Amino acid sequence: MSTSLSRSEAKDLTRRKLIRAALAILDEEGEAGLTTVKIAKAAGIAQSSFYVHFKDMRHLLRVLAEEGGERLRGSMREARRRARESPDDLERHRDTFRIPLEAICRHPELLRIQLRARHDPSSSFRDFATQKAAAYREHHAADLAALGYTADDERDRRRLEMIAEAVDAATNALAMGHLEGRYPDLEECADILTALSRGALRLLRSTSGGPA
Amino acid sequence: MSTSLSRSEAKDLTRRKLIRAALAILDEEGEAGLTTVKIAKAAGIAQSSFYVHFKDMRHLLRVLAEEGGERLRGSMREARRRARESPDDLERHRDTFRIPLEAICRHPELLRIQLRARHDPSSSFRDFATQKAAAYREHHAADLAALGYTADDERDRRRLEMIAEAVDAATNALAMGHLEGRYPDLEECADILTALSRGALRLLRSTSGGPA
DNA sequence: GATTTCACCGATAGTACTATCGGTGAAAAT
């Protein structure tokens, strides 16, 4: 505005505008609505200038995946860090759900895009989303193991993974319900998830022991 | 083959071929890959002949939604009927999960298409999928209520709905995991879901009573 | 057996998008 930017600063600003515009369109209209025409228009430049910043559409999609992945990683690191700080096991278990729920609510568009991509065979983000979901599932299973639900044999290990996958899906569903306004209280969502999880873990506890 | 079909029979056959081809492409490539060119080619007719059977693409999509809805309704009716026949409450509760899991495995493409449509703002099936999911959630909540988990006040009614939504999401996730080969035993999936559900319902039982 | 109907065909106009090209002016380098 007042201070004229240097050329590289101006270019970087335009690039960020493009990414910002693309993420908004991706969230609002889905991958099918993501065209160079719309992105450039939303960013306030000519359609052809899109190619000054990205080699082609694929390039932008790769960058968006990296961008989204970085934000997701950041939220997860924070979640893990805070969950580890909880005083007792019960509170830690509850935090295992409350913190991801809060992370989702901070960047709901990332969850929406991920859920969409995961089931769409034409999506450029499909592999990325599947990979992220698997990583989160394993991380969750490891968290449960850290709470004392040791999985000694193959059967229990598989069950722990199934519980993690089932509870993750439930977490996403309740988070979406919260975002849609159906479940206003996030604490109540965490309560339900904790209860679900503890119920399922009873299956393991009975065979291999666990915390109170 | 040997007997030449009447004109109307032949037309109806071609129409069914088109719907069949469209469903296959929808499952394999998603809504983005669904074009009149591909559908007609897969059905073995010229692209322009597509319009002999459907006014336009929207018309076909409407018909596909009705077609899929009818199959889904059929599976659900069957599931409800069989679940009601179970001898005791525990077995009925378990059937509440095993039967939907089996229904999903009979028509996995319908679940895939529905999950995809539900989160895609550009999908023609989005409203349809959302509606179906809400209907199933309410049906599930009613099933739980029938098992004795009476929800007297508003809080418990909301919690019952949250549990139904969470468990439905978990059911879909485990069914997808089964279809992807990660969880070969469908009975084990039903076990996990039953345990999840019973754990969550403990929240209600403690305040308003319920079965053993 | 003559006429009508119509499912299907090939050709094509119209639409939306991608990606490239040469031109322009202001910032940067000399």
Place this chain on the structure above:
DNA sequence: ATTTTCACCGATAGTACTATCGGTGAAATC
């Protein structure tokens, strides 16, 4: 002060798809 660089522009060729049109032959009707 002059030259170079380059972010951005308008124009446009190329691609993929939708939907319409007139033509054709075999089934249906008379």
